[in-house]
Amino acid sequence: MIQRLHFWYTGGLPIGSALIVWTMVSWQRWPDLLVDFGQQAYVPWALSQGQILYRDVAYFHGPLSSYIHTLVFLIFGPGILQLALFNLALVSLVSFLIFRLCHYFSNRLNATLICLSFITVFVFAHHMGFGSFNFIAPYTYDLTHGILLGIFTLFLFYRYLKSPRLQTLCALGVLLGLVFLTKVEVFLAVSLSLGGGLFIFWSQRRLHSKTILLNAAVFAGCSLLPILAFALYFSFFMPVTRAFSHILGQYLNAADPVIRTMPYYQFTLGWMHLEDNLKRMGLHALIFLCLGGLVSYLNYIFFRNRTNNRLTGLLLGLLTLVALWALTDTIPWLEITRAFPIILFITGFYLAIRIGRGQRLIQITRRRIIFLTLIVFSLTLTFKAFYNLRLSDLGFALAMPATLVMLFFALHSLPRIAERISGNAVIIRSVSISAVLYFIAVIGMNSFFAYQNKTYPVGEGVDRIFDFQPLVQYPDGRIFSRGLIVNETLELLKKEMGEKTDLLTLPDAMIFNYLLRKSFPTRDTLFSPLTMRTQDENGVSTRLQAAPPSHILMVHADYQWFGQRHFGTDYARSVMEWIQRDYVLVRQIGATPFEGREFGVQIFKRSLPGKS
Incomplete structure (x- = not known):
């Protein structure tokens, strides 16, 4: 009972408060009035009227999100507000899972800060002059649902590592199949990370090759179930071959060279202005390296002088806030993610070597495997914007896991390394917490002012959207x-x-x-x-x-x-x-x-x- 109360006050209360406050600030201002979101409202309404996806309504992603929202409309009636509240409930659930996963590795404070970053920087994001890039009313729910399902899948994988049961493995397979029915880039990220994590875990347990093959067959078979279920449903309304063609359509289109050469995708990936993007990635990586080295050096110096205490940490934390405030207009906050793919790649490579050569203690191996899985998931999601990863545009979703992992590095991993070197990490913790809080505040204020400028109502009741004046x-x-x-x-x-x-x-x-x-x-x-x-x-x-x-x-x-x-x-x-x-x-x-x-x-x- 005491432990539950402690969780409520140290984690649940601030996270729940953030969700409530941001919901009030952004109320009915989530979608863009014209760009993209109309499809996300129209398709489930059309399906709720008896139309069939792909046959009666053309669609270019998987069917899962459209039919989930159709069910929402059938139960609660059609309405943009119904969609928003349903997805707000999904986000609330995933926020709890993120907290649990982070708390498994670290402490409640760090887990709370990471969840607040998830909510403020990504869930209720409004970084550009129009909506469509947030988790409540995105340009396509297939992307956000896929990522939320991916996080749930990795959380369940963490449970599987603790207790490898057959029913959990089957559930992981079903979840992967559901992710397949969302969006290509998310399925690639979840399949690579989860598949690699399972293989490493089975190898670490020194299972017989036949047992590994049997587990893999069960996992693969379960992953096919959601796909076959939708194919069976569509086969009642169209030929089976056409049903599979529609389900696999986005994967076939992803290989279209003409689509990949369109300016938008060239810009998003970073091939446009590639030389400049590479320079920025390198510069940002160097800056992070220098800042990490500087803070670590200060931590060591204060430790040697026996002044590495809470008062010193508090003063340096306040100094960090003042410095960031003075440099607010200089720092490209929406591009702070540019170097994350490089850092994640290096960290993942190092961690993979440690798993291969390190100790065989079960607890250490589990932690390293789940952390490597999270890194692979985060890194793979950035592939679509690898050389031009930003918080704006598609970065609201594609950069989200990478950003949360990087925040974990700053709040947990770097202090732990400093503790091993000098025995104390008060300075690093104080500076990291101050920097993360200021980051949340800057991005949050950017979205806050954008939402406050949307005061002109279009539509009525549950379908009202507030647009710019x-x-x-x-x-x-x-x-x-x-x-x-x-x-x-x-x-x-x-x-x-x-x-x-x-x-x-x-x-x-x-x-x-x-x-x-x-x-x-x-x-x-x-x-x-x-x-x-x-x-x-x-x-x-x-x-x-x-x-x-x-x-x-x-x-x-x-x-x-x-x-x-x-x-x-x-x-x-x-x-x-x-x-x-x-x-x-x-x-x-x-x-x-x-x-x-x-x-x-x-x-x-x-x-x-x-x-x-």
Whole structure:
């Protein structure tokens, strides 16, 4: 009982408070109004109306997240708020697992600080001028669900190391199969880390080769169960070969050389400006090395002078806060992760050697195996942004495990090394805790101010989204009017369409379909350069012309980062020609879409007699 109370006050209370405070600060401000999130709301709504994923609704990731959210909609009713609260519950559970895992290696204080970093820096992140990069309403739930499942899988693996039971091994296999149904990069990270960890553990136990093969067969068989279950479900609505083709589609598309050469992916990976990115990685690694060496040296000097006490640690901790405050505008906080892949690789390589050559004590081996597994998981997730790893953009998810591991290095590993050298690590602990607290505060304030600027409501009730205030001028002279235009468009379409059920929105405006509860006329829902590449543009055009909707809404979008900037001119010309031939412009609100940089929409109505 006393131990539970101690956990509540030293871990549960601050972590729970952080979740509550950030939920209040960001309430209904999580998603971006137009970029990406519309698909995450529309797809489960469409499935809850009886449509079938892949057959009736095109989708390019695994089916797991979409059907989980469909179940949420069927139980609680459709609503963006329902999605947010469900994922908030998932995040709360994973925060507890992260605390338990960190506490296994370290103490409650360090575990609490790492959880607070997870919540503030990543879960409720708002590092850029739009949403979509947080764990509550991300650009795709497949990524966040995959990572959360990965953390749960590694936590269960830690339990398996303590007590290797067959049912736990089977559960690990099922979890890996579920991760397979989310996103490619997450499955790669979980499969490499978990597979390697299991192999090392079985080898350390000196199991017979037949026993290892039997365990591996059981694990692999269980991992196939979720995949086969979804394939069986889809086989009732489409041929089995097509069902497997859709489930495996994202893995096949990942090997498409044209997709990999798109500017966005070149920038994300870091191939664009590679020389500059390598220099920054090296510079950041050198800075971390120098800072770690300096703090370790100060710890040793104060120990020799017998002044390595709590008062000295407190003073140096305060000095660290003052120094970081003075350098706040100089430090590139969102790029602080650039050197993490290098450090993780070196640490993982060293740890693998220690496991191979070190002692055979069971407790030491378990700790090293689970820690190596976490490093491999974190490092592999960074592959998609290896040379350009930042907290912004995809870094909200891909850099998250790596950042938490690096914080663990600073809060636990470095002080432990110092203790072995000098017998005391008060200075290092104080400086590390101060630095981590300031890091959390800086990133948290950045997100806080971003959320506070989103005060303009779009939608109603559980579907309300707060966007940035309209009629604000950008530094480059553009006028921000997105929320105002979206509200006016929604009201106009409600009056214009009446009871008509089909609405085609182009190229990425599914949020209109969801808020109006209007289905797409065909399975095609997204018309970006990437999706048109994977779907075959001629096939999309043919399907649309075979099932023409009464109304079409074109919403401005700029795909410069995907190599083809504007819909209808740089790509999808056949679709635009069909619209111009068979539809008449009813209303334009804002600027003309796909011309310049100002936001605007156009509403078209079918002009052929008897077809409207």
